[in-house]
Amino acid sequence: MALDSKIPEGKLQEKWEEYKEHAKLVNPANKRKVEVIVVGTGLAGASAAATLAELGYKVKAFCFQDSPRRAHSIAAQGGINSAKNYKNDGDSVYRLFYDTIKGGDFRAREANVYRLAQVSTDIIDQCTAQGVPFAREYGGLLDNRSFGGAQVSRTFYARGQTGQQLLLGAYQALERQIGLGNVQMYSRHEMVDVVIIDGKARGIIARNLITGKLERYFGHAVVLASGGYGNVFYLSTNAMGSNVTAAWKAHKKGAYFANPCYTQIHPTCIPVSGDYQSKLTLMSESLRNDGRVWVPKTREDAKAIREGKKRAEDIKEEDRDYYLERKYPSFGNLCPRDIASRAAKEACDDGRGIVPSGFGVFLDFADAIKRLGIDTVKARYGELFPMYQNITNEDPLKTPMKIYPAVHYTMGGLWVDYELMTSIQGLYCLGEANFSDHGANRLGASALMQGLADGYFVLPYTIGNYLSAEIFTKAIPTDHPAFEEAAKAADERMKKLLSINGKQTVEDIHRKLGKIMWEYCGMARNAEGLTKARKLIQELREEFWKDVKVTGDQNDFNPELDKAGRVADFLELGELMVIDALNRNESCGGHFREEYQEQGEAKRDDANYLYVAAWEFKGVGADPELHKEDLKYENIKLQVRSYK
Secondary structure (H helix, E strand, O other): OEOOOOOOOOOHHHHHHHHHHHOOOOOHHHHOOOEEEEEOOOHHHHHHHHHHHHHOOEEEEEOOOOOHHHOHHHHOOOOEEOOOOOOOOOOOHHHHHHHHHHHOOOOOOHHHHHHHHHHHHHHHHHHHHOOOOOOEOOOOOEOOEOOOOOOOOOEEOOOOOHHHHHHHHHHHHHHHHHHHOOEEEEOOEEEEEEEEEOOEEEEEEEEEOOOOOEEEEEOOEEEEOOOOOHHHHOOOOOOOOOOOHHHHHHHHOOOOEEOOOOEEEEEEEOOOOOOOOOOOOEOOHHHHHOOEEEEEOOHHHHHHHHOOOOOHHHOOHHHEEOHHHHHOOOOHHHOOHHHHHHHHHHHHHHHHOOOOOOOOEEEEOHHHHHHHOHHHHHHHOOOHHHHHHHHHOOOOOOOOEEEEEEEEEEOOEEOOOOOOEOOOEOEEEOHHHEOOOOOOOOOOOOHHHHHHHHHHHHHHHHHHHHHOOOOOOOOOOOOOHHHHHHHHHHHHHHHHHHHHOOOEOHHHHHHHHHHHHHHHHOOOEOHHHHHHHHHHHHHHHHHHHHHEOOOOOOOOOOHHHHHHHHHHHHHHHHHHHHHHHHHOOOOEOOEOEOOOEEOOEEOOOHHHHOEEEEEEOOOOOOOOEEEEEEOOOOOOOOOOOOOO
């Protein structure tokens, strides 16, 4: 089955304007009759809820944290891309569009990416007007820095806390609408199912995480902005609560899940230090502007460092391998994340890792400090240096940082069309929860860009096209059979989890799943390992439902029960990720199949895999059905992705 992405006709540069000029509208009086549910209040969700409420819709917003300010968007420290060309270094909307398509290894939808590049310029104006304290040059203009995968400076930043500052801007806009009564805010509520009536999304079932009660909410449309699924790996840079439950429940109700195997491994994280760890800490990619990545040239020197017999400072300049600068001279330390991550793995697999586990490389600021002075370097990166020192007890201004790749962002997600609607009518998906803009690899500083583009500038136009036909739909009572059925299923699932009373904790099972995923579906995959992983995941899922121990009561505050539901969903998603990786017999971006490489670089197969893989749920453990959306590149030429 071919998927209809609803891409407008006409020239690429004119598609979005053409769409807006012909989209259906809802007049202000009718907007007051329409209710929209927004699940998730990170950058995408908060900006969408605030903007829809400003337009006049009645909005119900949900987050499982105690405040929207705690959304994981705050962890995106480095910056946000925009084609403003303030540096006058040759940037343009087209260059941002091309860099994003190339960065994603030619596996993203052209029209969506071009629209993203177009609205990127509006995002900066919007956020500046909201008071986001972007860094400025001496003359007063907003400053820019470089990020991976680009040869221009287009990344706007607020020291080392860009995500937090952008979220505060969106949060204040949301709080204003809450104060005006246009948004009802439900914090500490987790969506546990979506309600479908006559083929349309009409509401959600949410668990009140304080009382434990299941609650029902109607909406003329439902918007999911619930983030990515990187925590399927257990160890990741995601917040501990980040999960796939909202998107996965939608998938099980008929929403297609696209490209789940596209997982981004971020090259700049603090290495794992022991089995006790439950998450990893990201060191922003922005550090690679001034930091140089290296390992010793010889295994002997690396071993001496691992054993504490030598320090980084003891290795002479001529005995260091600045491998990114050596292998990718055009981009150097600012090559894209997937390439930098694989290069680090290659160096460590060669026995030249510099931490006791063998999995770590140096990120060295000595040259930048000599060139710019220590105060300038410290000022550029805000709290990043103190954060590293607090975690490792090492001062990165005196000795190089130790870093290694870790799971960070997921490019896959629910399939959406040009309007950001899933394959379920009236169900929309924004930000990292959808698949639409990044292809097989996301460039740094593009997550914040997409989240705010979707919430502020795309959905508010496209949702009207659907809601214009819903103005005569009366609010459906939440005792409707579809609500009853969804609430009953959620209730029975929780009762079952509590009744198992096995011997293993939820954490035990999750850690086992993470090891399977990292080993066989992580930085490198192959058919044999993926086939083995599917069987192991199926066995682990069976083990979970027979031997997990969930304590506490259902109708009470019970974080362990909440976690159990999320891990149960990860156990199902993990299998789909493996299936998708097995199906894609090529290497592209973050999906690196060892059988398909050329001189260590990813080898694409455009003849057979130039498509979005959108999977339809057919039952737990059953083979899902593959639907393909063919990718057509009319404005760029497909070519081997090279950063050399």
